[in-house]
Amino acid sequence: MRAPIPVTLDKKLVSLVMTVSLIGIGITIFFSFHYANIILEERVINQLKGESAIRGASVDNILSSKIEQIQVITTNPMIKNLMIGLNAISDDEKLAESIADHRFGFLVEVQAFEASIGGLNDLENVEIIGINGKRHFALVNTKTKESYLDDPTFIKGTKETFSQIMLGKDNKRKTVTVSPIYEKSKESAILGVAIITANTKLVDQILLDRQGLGKTGEAYLVNENGILVSESRFIPNAAFNQKIDNIPVETCFTTGQNHYGSYNDYRHRDVEGASSCIKNLGLVLLVEIDNEEIFEPVADLRDKIIVLGAIITIIVGAAAFFLSKLLSKPLIKLKNAANQIANGDFNVRTNIKTKDEIGQLAHSFDQMAEKIQDSLLKIKEREDVIKQQKDILLQFSQYSSNYCVCFVDIVGSTKLTAKLSDMETSKFYSIFLNSTATAITQNHGVVVKNIGDALLYYFPKTDSDESEPFSEMMHCCMKLIEARQTINHALLAEKLPEVSYRISAMFGPVRVAIVATSAIDDIFGSTVNTCSKINSLARPNTLVIGESLYQKVRTIKGYEFEKISDYTIDADNKFAVYLVSQKSD
Secondary structure, eight states, rough: OOOOOOOOHHHHHHHHHHHHHHHHHHHHHHHHHHHHHHHHHHHHHHHHHHHHHHHHHHHHHHHHHHHHHHHHHHHHHHHHHHHHHHHTOOEEEEEEEEHHHHHHHHHHHHHHHHHHHTTTTTTEEEEEEETSSSSEEEESSSOOOOTTTHEEEHHHHHHHOEEEEOOOOOOTTTEEEEEEEEESSSTTTEEEEEEEEEEEHHHHHSSSSOOSSSSTOEEEEEETTTTBOOSSSSSOOOOOOOOOOSSHHHHHHOOOOOOOEEEEETTSSSEEEEEEEEETTTEEEEEEEHHHHHHHHHHHHHHHHHHHHHHHHHHHHHHHHHHHHHHHHHHHHHHHHHHHHHHOOOTOOOOOOOSSHHHHHHHHHHHHHHEEEEEHHHHHHHHHHHHHHTTOOOEEEEOOOEEEEEEEEEEHHHHTTTSSSSSHHHHHHHHHHHHHHHHHHHHTTTTEEETTTEEEEEEEESSSSSSSSHHHHHHHHHHHTTHHHEEEHHHHHOOOOOEEEEEEEEEEEEEEEEEEEEEEEEEEEHHHHHHHHHHSSSOOOOOOEEHHHHHHTTTTEEEEEEEEEEEEEEEEEEEEEEEEEEEEO
């Protein structure tokens, strides 16, 4: 099985920087693209609204003007009189002769109509159909039907005036305007129908103007039947062949409202569009642009941001890589140094001099290595001494000094531990000895050793005539008495019996012995022996001192001294023993 690839600090740092960079760039791209789309879509919709409104109004004006113009013919009295006469002829041959005879009269009136409206560049034909369905006049004679009675345009024209775009007989789109001709007023009899046919150049000029519509934009007309009636920019010969079924068309002919927004066009492509509903003429004008073209600048911007982001990420990643190497190099040096120490080489030093936290760590590491090395040298020196003096365990100093020696001993320890198991006894002594040793050490005392259930300690600074070391000694012994409450609390927590103890102290000559097998020196002499002897004179949880120590501490404020006994060493040597207590405030 292959070992897993270690994930080092530099790899983690590079990965973190790359991840943060990619996330930041991703968020920037997302929100930039999102808001750019919204802003661009809003701008395009506003533009399309304007285009559809202007173009729709122009188409409406053109077709509405056609309706107004045809009224000149339908209200012409000469044309009405001619139609009354022709409508009265029922014989087809006589009617044909009469139509030929009256053509000039119609022509004069139609030419007068053209002159009155300033001429029509898009005019192709003017036809007048009698109420009997016979054509009475045509500006351009074309092959005619025998009867218009079943012609949808004629039938609709007898009921209302309208203008619409239709497919002519020549398969070209025409603007056809139709209006009934009344004998007198709209309430009177209908004489016939006037039909004006024009080409769609004017409308096409409006629809085919691509300015502002880009490469895919177009404007087109749809009639109320949902049929495209103008040319398509994309599909040849689509007029009157293409069905349009989209939201703007449906909205116009159901609610009469305009529609703006995104939808699917007749090519099944997503577009942004705006409509102008001309419901009174049965038309709706749509202006559209493909979404792909609209949002192409945003897509280009997104692609550029992605490329730029990738470049920035690579640069940042490279910078992070070099930075990680700068950071990991001293750490690797520290790791290697730690491995060397673990392998027993304590001569190693990192020598890292940077002023940052790594430099501080390296300095502490070097100090630790130096101290360990010094400790090992001292241990080795002691080992050498032991090897050289196998039979000598203690080496006494040549001189003795006067020290203050103390002894703390448990009251009735044998009785206390009689009912305890070996494990409980060990725990009992461990709590007592460790707790008292801690209290002594914290108050400038030096613990020498434990003797059974007692603890021997002394104060090295008391070899002078200054009062301060003796004051520290007295304070330490009082603190040790006060520590009883803490010690008993710890014993009760372990379900062990409470303890009481006595403390005794002496001052006098002490000999110090260097113990080859221990880092702590031992002490010997009559002062030590006497101190242990007078311990039994103390009451539980009190301190007693000998005469020599009393002379040193009797002037220290805050304490009371009471002579309780004389201790006799032999017939020639005896001294007083004093009970020490703190004065109450």
